[in-house]
Every structure is written in structure tokens, then in C-alpha cells.
Amino acid sequence: xNGGALVDGATAQALDVAWLVKAVSPASExxxxxxxxxxxxxxxxxxxxxxxASTIDALATACDVARLDAVRDAMRAAPDASAAVARAxxxxxxxxxxxFELQRFCDAVARVDSLLDGITPAGPIASDAVREIxxxxxxxxxxKFGFYLADGFDPSLRDARERAARLQxxxxxxxxxxxxxxxxxxxxxxxxxxxxxxxxxxARTLPAGIRVVREAPTYYxxxxxxxxxxxxxxxxxxEAVDAVADAEERVRAxxxxxxxxxxxxxxxxxxxxxxxxxxxxxxxFALSYGCRPAKIVQQSSVRFEGARFLxxxxxxxxxxxxxxxxxxELHDVAVLTGPNMGxxxxxxxxxxxxxxxxxxGLPVPAGSAETALFDEIAWLGIGAADAGLGGLLSxxxxxxxxxxxxxxxPARKTFVLVDEFARTTTPHEGKALLIALIEALRExxxxxxxxxxxxxxxxxxxxxxxxxxxxxGIPERPAAADLNEALASLSRSMDYTIAEVGEGxxxxxxxxxxxxxxxxxxxxxxxxxxxxLK
Amino acid sequence: xxxxxxxxARETGARSIFVVGTGKxxxxxxxxxxxxxxxxxxxxxxxxxxxxxxxEAVDAxxxxxKPRLFLRPGTAxxxxxxVLPSTPASEILRxxxxxxxxxxxxxxxxxxxxxxxxxGPPTASGVREIVDGLLEFAGLTIxxxxxxxxxxxAGGDDAIVVSCGASAAGTVAEAAGYVGALVQRLRVPAFDPxxxxxxxxxxxxxxxxxxxxxARESRQVVVRxxxxxxxTGKAATHxxxxxxxxxxxxxxxxxxxxxxxxxxxxxxxxxFAHAVADAxxxxxxxxxxxxxxx
Numbered sequence: 001x002n003g004g005a006l007v008d009g010a011t012a013q014a015l016d017v018a019w020l021v022k023a024v025s026p027a028s029e030x031x032x033x034x035x036x037x038x039x040x041x042x043x044x045x046x047x048x049x050x051x052x053a054s055t056i057d058a059l060a061t062a063c064d065v066a067r068l069d070a071v072r073d074a075m076r077a078a079p080d081a082s083a084a085v086a087r088a089x090x091x092x093x094x095x096x097x098x099x100f101e102l103q104r105f106c107d108a109v110a111r112v113d114s115l116l117d118g119i120t121p122a123g124p125i126a127s128d129a130v131r132e133i134x135x136x137x138x139x140x141x142x143x144k145f146g147f148y149l150a151d152g153f154d155p156s157l158r159d160a161r162e163r164a165a166r167l168q169x170x171x172x173x174x175x176x177x178x179x180x181x182x183x184x185x186x187x188x189x190x191x192x193x194x195x196x197x198x199x200x201x202x203a204r205t206l207p208a209g210i211r212v213v214r215e216a217p218t219y220y221x222x223x224x225x226x227x228x229x230x231x232x233x234x235x236x237x238x239e240a241v242d243a244v245a246d247a248e249e250r251v252r253a254x255x256x257x258x259x260x261x262x263x264x265x266x267x268x269x270x271x272x273x274x275x276x277x278x279x280x281x282x283x284x285f286a287l288s289y290g291c292r293p294a295k296i297v298q299q300s301s302v303r304f305e306g307a308r309f310l311x312x313x314x315x316x317x318x319x320x321x322x323x324x325x326x327x328x329e330l331h332d333v334a335v336l337t338g339p340n341m342g343x344x345x346x347x348x349x350x351x352x353x354x355x356x357x358x359x360x361g362l363p364v365p366a367g368s369a370e371t372a373l374f375d376e377i378a379w380l381g382i383g384a385a386d387a388g389l390g391g392l393l394s395x396x397x398x399x400x401x402x403x404x405x406x407x408x409x410p411a412r413k414t415f416v417l418v419d420e421f422a423r424t425t426t427p428h429e430g431k432a433l434l435i436a437l438i439e440a441l442r443e444x445x446x447x448x449x450x451x452x453x454x455x456x457x458x459x460x461x462x463x464x465x466x467x468x469x470x471x472x473g474i475p476e477r478p479a480a481a482d483l484n485e486a487l488a489s490l491s492r493s494m495d496y497t498i499a500e501v502g503e504g505x506x507x508x509x510x511x512x513x514x515x516x517x518x519x520x521x522x523x524x525x526x527x528x529x530x531x532x533l534k
Numbered sequence: 535x536x537x538x539x540x541x542x543a544r545e546t547g548a549r550s551i552f553v554v555g556t557g558k559x560x561x562x563x564x565x566x567x568x569x570x571x572x573x574x575x576x577x578x579x580x581x582x583x584x585x586x587x588x589x590e591a592v593d594a595x596x597x598x599x600k601p602r603l604f605l606r607p608g609t610a611x612x613x614x615x616x617v618l619p620s621t622p623a624s625e626i627l628r629x630x631x632x633x634x635x636x637x638x639x640x641x642x643x644x645x646x647x648x649x650x651x652x653x654g655p656p657t658a659s660g661v662r663e664i665v666d667g668l669l670e671f672a673g674l675t676i677x678x679x680x681x682x683x684x685x686x687x688a689g690g691d692d693a694i695v696v697s698c699g700a701s702a703a704g705t706v707a708e709a710a711g712y713v714g715a716l717v718q719r720l721r722v723p724a725f726d727p728x729x730x731x732x733x734x735x736x737x738x739x740x741x742x743x744x745x746x747x748x749a750r751e752s753r754q755v756v757v758r759x760x761x762x763x764x765x766t767g768k769a770a771t772h773x774x775x776x777x778x779x780x781x782x783x784x785x786x787x788x789x790x791x792x793x794x795x796x797x798x799x800x801x802x803x804x805x806f807a808h809a810v811a812d813a814x815x816x817x818x819x820x821x822x823x824x825x826x827x828x
Contacts, residue, residue, distance in 0.1 A: 079629050097615050097640060100626035142625045148645060149623035161646070164622075168647050197794070197803055197822035214795070218802055221795055221822065244646070245621035252620075 001038040006359055010402065011379040014417075015352045016311040023310070024278075024285045024362065027072040028108075029080035030270050031277025038278070040359035043373045043413050046296040052361030053293035055121065059283035060363070062119045068284045071115050075277045078108030082270055089263035093249065094256045099137060100147035102259065106134035109273055116276070125272045129265030136258045149248055153255075157247040164240035171237040174230040182207050182224065195223050282362055289313070291363035294354065295370040300413055300447040302355060303329040306367030309350040313365075321488070324496035325367070326350055328449070328466070333416070333441045335458035336451040336498070338468025339511040343496040344451040345382065347468070348417040351449055352377050355415050372447070375412035381419035381451075396424045407440065416441055416448035427454055435461045459503070469495035471511050477518055486518050535791070535819040536568030539695060540576065542788045542817060543569070543674075548693035550665050550675035553791075556713050557702030561793030561821040565697050566678045567603060568821070573674050574606055581672030583612035583664050584652035585680040602649050609644040610671035612664045614653035622646030627671055632660045641667060652678065665692070693788045694720065697821075698810060701796030706806050713790065714813030715770045719763045720787050725756045725780030732756065737764040743773035751777060759783040790818045 001021050003012055012018070026035050041049035063071075084098035094102075106126075113124040142148040151158035183191040185207035186198060195213055198206060198220045206212065206220065214221035226234065259266065285291065289310055306325040313323045326347055338344050357364040358371045380403055393401065399421055406416075421437060422430035431454045438450060438461040449466075450457070458465030471493050478485035513533065517526045543551045551569060555562040566582070573580045582603070605611070610627070616636035618624060624642040632639040636653045639660075644650065654677070655664050661677070668675040696717055703709030725731055731754035734742060738757050743765060746755055755777045757763055762781070765773050773779070792810050794803040803823050811818035 095618075095620060096623055097618065097626050097629060101629065142643075143627075146625045146627045146643070148625035148643075161622075164646070195822065197820070199803070199823070214800075216800055218804075219823075241622070241648075248621050248623050 001035050001360065004039045005376060006040040006042075006374070007356070007377050011352070011377055011417075014379040014419075015349055015356055015377070017356065019311040019314075020353070020356065020360075023289075024282050024360075026075065026274070026277040026281045028075035028078050028274065028277050029082070030078070030274035031075060031281065032274075033082075034271070034274035034278050035281075038360065040356075041361055041373050042375055043298070046298060046373055049358065049361045049373060050293065050296045053296075053358070053363050056279055056282040056286055056361070057293045057363050058121070059116075059119065059279055060286040063116075063283065063287075065284070065287055067115055068280055068287065071112055071280045072277075072284065074108050074111040074115065075273070075280070077104070078273070079104050081105040082267075085259060085263050085266045085270070088256045088259035091260060092256065093253050094259065095252070096147060096149055099140065099149075099252070099255060102133060103137040103140065103147050104145070105270070105273075106130055106137065109269060110134070112273065112276060120276065120279075122272070125269055125276060127265050127269055129262035130269050132262060133259060133266065136255055149251055153251040154247065157244075157251055160240070160243045160247040164237070164244045167233070167237040167240045171230070171233040174233045175224070175226065178209050178224055178226065178230055182209050191224065195221055198222050286363040289365050291357070291365050292368065294358045294364045294366070296358060297370055297372055299331075300372050300374075300415075300445060301329075301331045302351060302369075302371045302415065302447060304354050304364070304366040304369035304371070307350050307354050307369065308365045309346055309353050310365050311353075312346060312349070319484075321491055326496065326498050328498060330447055330449060332463070333438050333446060333448050333450060334464040334466055335438070335461070336449050336466045336468070337453065337455075337458075337501075338451075339470040339494075340453075340515050341490060342468035342470050342494060342511075344468060345419050346496075347498055348379075348419055348449055348451055352379065352415070352417050372413065372415075374415040374447075376409070377415045377417070378406045378448075379417050379419070380406065381421040381423075394424070396422065399424075403437070411444045414441075414444065414446040414448070416446045418448065418450040418452075420452055421450070423453065430454060431457055431460075438463060458501070465501040466498050467501045469497050469499055471495075471514065474514050477520075483519070486520065490515070490518055535565075535821065536570070536572035537575075538817070538819065539565070539569045539789055539791075540572040543693040543695075546693050546786055546788060548691055548786065548788075549669055549673070550677060550692040551695060552677045552679045552692055553695045553697055554679040555702070556696070556698040556709070556716060559701040559793070559797055560697045560699030561791055562678050562697045563603070564793065564821040565695060565791045565819075566676050569676055569695075570603075570605075570609075573676075574609070578674050579608055579610065579672045581610040581612070581668030581675040582650075582652060582678075583668060583675070584654040584678040585661060586654060586678075603652065605644045605648065605650045607644055607646060610641065610668055611644065611650060611652060612639055612641050612654065612668050613651065614638070615640050617651040617653050618642060619648055619650065622648050628667070630664070630667065632663065639664060641671060643671065654678075693786050695789050695791060696720070696787060696814070696816070697791045697793065699793030699796055700799050700801045700806070701793070704799075706801050706809050709801070709806070710809035710813040713810055715766060717787055717790065717814040717816060718774055719765065719770060720760045720785050722757075722760045722763065722774075722779050722781045722784065724784045725754045725782065729754060731780070734762070737762050738773075738779065739764050740769045740773075743769070743777065747773065747776045754778045754780045757781050760785050787816065790814045790816045791821050792818060793821045795822060 003017055026032055079101040081101040084094055084101050088094055109125045109130050113126050139152045140147045140150055179191045183189055200218055209225055210222045211225040212220050213223050305327045308323050308325050316323050328351055336344050336347060354364045354366055354369055355371055355377055359373055422433045434452060434457050472495055473493060476489050478489060513529045553562045553566045570580050614634040614636035615638050625645055627641040627643055629638055629640045632655050634653050639655060655661050665675050698709055698713040703712055733756045759781050790810050792807045794801045794806045803820055807818050807820050
């Protein structure tokens, strides 16, 4: 899954695209190949994007978590047989390990088909080719999962093996007799390996049938020397072993030819297995996070209710806290204000994440949603650090350079998310730049949201104004300077929901001093700040 | 020798035996083969693997002949896909995700008598995974090992056989001294949590040891496992006598083997075996003479 032109590196980082990629990653090599090719849908492909999300939703609806996990387990257990199919297609004779992989591939197809019987609209993955290969390899099934080039594949193989086993026994017996005789004469029972030591002190003369490999002052290094009958037995055994090798290779060649004849269809089945793996991973994601297909519309707009930014959902839940779902409706560019720590950035990320999921044809993490497909999601402001700019530029200059680059791209259908752009310059110039930016984006037909602490931006730019509702009261300050407790207290006091601010309504408070107090700033300093504010 | 080593391992209840050497060509493969043959003679299904490469006809480094592994039907092996002989056909049991230079590691069962080459996992975690995997298919696993992968066995129910040989040292005294220090290090006992102790993060180096000795440390000095003791020679002997070094996950060293004949030199077999037995205080066997020295 690659973001392509939809998101650049900075936006991908801000929206945590890596989290999404991991969450919808398939389990098998087949799936990973399909997944690597996945690109976002672009404007004009609304129907295809809708169809994909509906297919995933149907799979998630028809399956429970246990069934999807069983599908993924089957996928995970399937070794990659693509190389085996490719080799066979080029007339190579497959090794037993490759035949094992093909059998496991056929097993995985059968298992997935049985788990998804009647559920996938495309029908079963198994084709005549898969069934033919499975049948051809069935004679090699050994135990639950093993594969062996068994005697049953060819009577001549069985005959060759029986002969080789008989001649091996004859050779072992001849060799054993020689070893036993030498051992008896030397008075030891461990002669028979490749080389052994005989101490000079213990043997005045060496028995017949051993060869001295090395002489030392105190010992001889010896090896058994076979007599004529033993050498003849060894030669017969070797010839029989060669015959087994020939018979085995004939069986492999025959099986490989069967695979070669069906290689194109096997490739198609492997592709289908990969696509099913990708869909199953997406369905598991949708089921885990309660995602639903968004309605994909053509006009440049985004609307959702009860949406969540899933990477943060995971993070909060791991610390026993919860995400407050948010509602947003955007037809062009709107302004978002609200207190510090009130969730403005999270609101922007949620917007981007919903649009991102929809672009990949995934169900989105919202109770309901309606969104356009965009050519680009562009993140500007905080969190859009560009590693390529080095340390020469100030934070303001970095923002400007990034904005310059985004605006330099051809005017396309863009979803833009601006997080406190120009916050590090003088407020009156920052506000002027922000208003000019909003006007420029509107002229380009962009849709998006601009978060800021600067007052009056929405009314001066003539755009809709949303605000985080903010603190319900002054949060209780924890007794000790415990940051986690302070954040928990803030979370209890903060209303993270987003509401539209009507004309003439007061701007949202920043509540910065109350927040500073909550986070443990010196009390005297806080009082002085309140006095200065008055 | 094989029967005696097998019996020693069985007495400890070990399900795997790791044969580690003090260097190359010190008789590890011969010792492994002897234990393997004794175990199969006793009706035990054996699993074999190697850390590195074993069973090849000639040494890849110096083109000298190497001891080979002639395996019997029923034996389970873990080896690289690229070195599994095509004939006689083996039963393929599983293909792992662990890579080696010769392809992925796979588990197979020998179906016909033949020479096999073993190429094992390159990492300590891989060793553990493969040993545990082999135990699904065999009652006893034997690993032709490497001393720097012994950490994988710490705390497990594995037995260790230490092999030393004339190839790895210039004199009998040098070889015995080296293997004695190694065994002393590997046999560091488990610590007693009811007694005072100080834990060493990471390796116990000569510098850390010197500092502890200078501070007259009398508590137990605890390392994670014996491979974390990075001391050799006189430093090891001194530190291990001056400090009460203990470990969290001990190893079980059960025996030593000696190979008195090396590529470039040979030691007097009996003298060498006795020297090693004295230095290690372990049952010691001669891989060529097939006798127990002490």
C-alpha cells in the first residue's frame, strides 16, 4: 500500500499512515505482493472506491473475528509457492521443498475457500488447476503437514528403494562383520567409525583389515580397510542408490510437468489468494475498529459523525482513557479554534484519516461519513517537518517553504489541513498570512480545515468557523506534580466536541493560563499572569 | 564414548545436547556423531542441527577433509534448504522463516541412509527456535554448536559437551588451561536470591571485575548467564576465585571430549585426556580412542 501522490512524507507522518498500513497488512506473501501494489483511488474512481469498501464491509459483516483470524492463520501458514510455479513454467524440475510449498498452497486455498464458503462474491479461489495439482501431490502427504516423494508415486521408485535398502543391509552386514572382527582382536567395541586410535602399548601387532592412517610414537591412527566382498557389496549398494536417484528424479519431473502445464492458472489462483488476504485484513481492521463504508461523493466535501483518529484511540485505550468521537462538515475551507490541549490537531488528523481510509477503499472509523476522493491530502503547519530542509531555517521559514511547495503543485482536488500556520511570527502578520492563505486555497477549490489560536480569522476570511467546546470549568489540579494525573484531570474537564460558531458569537477561550496551572507551573507566576490578563 | 555421553545427558533429563568447541577441528562433529549413533541404537528419535556448517566433505576454509554425517532413516534434521540432498528424498516437515546463506532453514526427516550436511541458524534466538522446533519431531536434539551461541541454552533443559583438541592450542598445558577456564566460566552456579547480591548489567568485563575486587565486594555478583562473563585466561581465574560470581540462568556442562590429533600437531592421547579431565573436573572422553580418560 503506497500513498503515491495522495500524501507526501510530512503528511503521512502527521496522519500516521504507517499505523494504518500496519493495521491493514495482510498475513501472507501472496497478500503482501497485492498489498504493495495498492494505490489510493483518485477523483473519477468514486464507484470503484465505494465498491471496494462495500466488499470489505460485506466480508466483515458476514464473518466474526474468529473466522477472519482463522482465514489469516491459513494465509500465514501458506508458504510462498510462486517461485516453484515460476521454475516449473521454465521447465525446471522442482525439488521436494518446492513440491511441499505447492501442496501447502493448495491446502491454504482449500482452507480459505471452506472458511469463506458462500461469503466472497468472487466465489471460491480453487480452480481446476489447483484441484489437479492438489490431487497430483496428495500421494506425498506425510503426517499432518509433511511431504515425501513416496513409493506410491511410481512402482519403479518403490522397486528401486526396496533394492537399495536390501543392498544397504548387505553392505552394513559385511562392514559390521569386519568391524566386529577387528574390534574383537583389539578388545574394544567401538570400531566402525571413520578413524580410530590404537595405542602402541595395547597392541603389539595390528589385526588384518585395518589401514594405518598415521603413526605416532605412542599410537596408530587407523581406519577399517574393506575386503573384496565388502567392497563388492558397497559397489552394489552404490549402484542401487543411483537407481533410486534416477527414479526419484523421474517422479519429480512428472510432477513438475503437471505444474508447468497449469502454471498460468496457478498464478491466477495465487493472485486471488493474495487479494482475499488483503480483503480479509481490511475486514478484520473494520471489525476491530467499528469502521463503516463512507459514501463517496464527487463534490469536494467531507462530512462525518462520530469519527475517531484510530492511532490515538489505541494509545488512549492502552492508558485506560477514551477518545471522544467528533462530527465535522466541510464544503470548502473552514477555521477551527479552541483551547490548548482541546483536540484541534486531533480533529485535523481525524479529518485526514477518514479521507485517507476512503481513498484506499477502506471502511472509515466513523458512525457515518460522506467524502470526496482527493488528488492530494496536504498537511501544513505543526507536525509537517521536512527532513530535507536541514537546520538552517527557522520554524516559520520551514512552514513557508512547505506552503510554497504545496501551492506550486498544479491546482488539483486538494484536501488541506493547516495546523497553526504562522504561529511563530507576530500575531497581526500571522493572521494576515493565514487569511490570505485561506483565500488562496478557496480560489483553488480546496477543501479543508485551518486550526488557529488567532482571533477573527474566520470572520475576516468569510469562512465557516468551528470550535472545540473546551473546558467545562477549571480542572482540578493534582496534589502531586504528576503529569499523567494532570492529563487525566484535564480530560475529565474538557469537552472535545466540535461545534460551529455562529456570527457574533464570542471566540473560544484559549484557557492557556488554567492549563499552565494544571500542568504544575508555579502558583505565583500563574497569579501574575491572571493579573496581567486583566 | 557415544553411549556414555548419551547416558550422562539422559541422567540430567536433558532433551537437547549442545556440543561446543574451543576452536575449529576439535572433534565436535565426531562427538556429535557418536552421541547420535548411541541414541539411535537406544531407539531414540534424534534431531540434529548445527550452528554454522557441518557434515560437508571438505572444509570450505582450507579444503581439508571433514568428518561427515551419515544419517539413518527416522532422524529429524534442521538444515538450509540449499544443502538438502535431492536423493535419497527426505520428508519435508516444515520450512521456517529463518534465513541462512544457503536458503531458508527447513525441518526434514531422513528417509534413506545418506550423508547429510547441516547448516544452522546464524543467531542465538534462531538456535532456540530451531532446537525447540526439532523437539516437535524428535525425542532428543543434538546441536553441533558454537561457544558464542550457548546463551540460547541458558536456563533451558539442555546439556553441554565441551570439545577441545590439538588443533586449538600449541601445547597440552595450553589446551587444558583454556578449556579449564572455559568450563569454569560456563559452570558458574545459579545465584541464591535469599543471600545478598549485586546484579551486573550486561557483561562482566575485566574492568568491572577489577572494580568489584578493589571494592572488596563480598556479595554474590550476578550476571544474566555464564556467557555474560567476558573474562579469559588469568583474569578469569583470578576474578572467579576472588568474587562470588553467580548467574540467573545457569548452564549444564556434563562432559568434555578431546581430539588429540589435529591438522598441524598431535598430543599424546592419554596425557591430553588426563590434563583436560583434571582442568575441567568433568568426565572426559577421547574421540579417537573412544575411551573415558577420567
